[in-house]
Amino acid sequence: QKEVEQNSGPLSVPEGAIASLNCTYSDRGSQSFFWYRQYSGKSPELIMFIYSNGDKEDGRFTAQLNKASQYVSLLIRDSQPSDSATYLCAVKGGSQGNLIFGKGTKLSVKP
Amino acid sequence: EADIYQTPRYLVIGTGKKITLECSQTMGHDKMYWYQQDPGMELHLIHYSYGVNSTEKGDLSSESTVSRIRTEHFPLTLESARPSHTSQYLCASSAAGTELYGYTFGSGTRLTVV
Numbered sequence: 001q002k003e004v005e006q007n008s009g010p011l012s013v014p015e016g017a018i019a020s021l022n023c024t025y026s027d028r029g030s031q032s033f034f035w036y037r038q039y040s041g042k043s044p045e046l047i048m049f050i051y052s053n054g055d056k057e058d059g060r061f062t063a064q065l066n067k068a069s070q071y072v073s074l075l076i077r078d079s080q081p082s083d084s085a086t087y088l089c090a091v092k093g094g095s096q097g098n099l100i101f102g103k104g105t106k107l108s109v110k111p
Numbered sequence: 112e113a114d115i116y117q118t119p120r121y122l123v124i125g126t127g128k129k130i131t132l133e134c135s136q137t138m139g140h141d142k143m144y145w146y147q148q149d150p151g152m153e154l155h156l157i158h159y160s161y162g163v164n165s166t167e168k169g170d171l172s173s174e175s176t177v178s179r180i181r182t183e184h185f186p187l188t189l190e191s192a193r194p195s196h197t198s199q200y201l202c203a204s205s206a207a208g209t210e211l212y213g214y215t216f217g218s219g220t221r222l223t224v225v
Contacts, residue, residue, distance in 0.1 A: 034213045043201050043216040044154075088154070090213070098144070099214055103153040 003027060004091050006102035014110050019076040021105050023089030026070070032092040033065055033072045034099065039085045048074060079109045114138070117202050117217035124192055124224055132187045132220045134202035143185040144214065146201040147171060154201070160185055192224045 005024045013019045021035075032051045036044035050056045050063040050072065062075040072091075076083055086104040093100050115136040124130055134143065145158040156169030160179040174196070175189050185204075189196055199221050203214040 036213075041150075043219045045216070046213045049213055098156065098159060101154045 003093065003100050004089055004102040006087075006089050006105045008103055009106040010108050011105055012108045012110060013079050015079060015081060017079050017109075019079045019083065019107055019109070021074040021076075021087050021089075021107065023072045023074075023091075023102055024070055025072070025089075025091045025093070025100075027091065027093040027100075028067075028070060030070075030091045030093045033063070034090040034092075035061075035063060035074045036088040036090060036101075037085045038088060038104065044088055076107075079107075081109050081111050083107060084109050115202060115204050115215050115217040117200075117220050119220060120218060121221050122223070124222070126191075126193055126224055128192050130189050130192055130222070132200055132202075132222070134185045134187070134217055135183050136185075136204045136215075136217075137183060138204060138206070138215065139182065140204035140206050140215075141182065142205045142207070143179065144203040144205075145169070145175075145177060145185070145187050146203065147173065148199045148201060148219075150199070158187065192222075194224045197222060197224050 003026045035048040037047050038044040048063040050065045056063045060077045064073045086106045088104045089102040090099040118133045141162045143160045146154045147157050148154050155171035157171050157173040158177040160166045166177050199219050201219045202217040205214045
């Protein structure tokens with residue numbers, strides 16, 4: 001069973017819309033959750049982290065965490081074409097405490 | 112400026128050659144990682160280190176080896192490159208207590224073995 005699951009997409013939204021990216025994880029003891037953005041041919045960059053249930057907002061980005069449902073999501077408001085990228089969900093887990101990455105969801109924002 | 116550096120950025124090399132991919136960070140991070148990523152595919156952890164003289168193999172079997180003689184330096188070596196090694200190699204580092212800080216990635220090395 002894959003430990004971190006993401007819909008691979010592609011997810012296509014029009015410019016100005018809200019993009020909703022979802023991630024589920026299997027380790028109920030996971031404590032920390034991260035969202036990375038990766039442009040094609042580039043390395044991942046950290047955009048959000050969350051470790052408490054509820055919402056965390058940073059500019060146009062909102063991370064949502066529900067530990068009971070083992071579910072974390074990323075909302076991007078007022079989506080821009082520059083947001084087009086692959087978004088990786090990562091969960092701190094395992095016996096070594098390394099980050100476990102999902103396969104990523106490819107987002108395309110159409111002008 | 113504190114950062115993580117990978118060299119070379121691109122490398123094309125012939126089969127059977129020995130290569131070393133360099134990774135250095137100036138953030139004083141104890142933990143360092145090597146990932147392999149094919150285009151459009153997921154990240155695969157191939158090696159990690161929690162400090163000097165500490166190295167471990169990751170989830171993906173790899174013919175590469177690593178060393179950690181200095182905190183800031185974590186090179187990856189392929190003794191005999193093969194076309195199957197063609198991929199992007201990403202180095203990352205993190206401070207102790209990744210609960211809040213996650214990983215910082217280098218720019219990557221895109222390796223092509225011909």
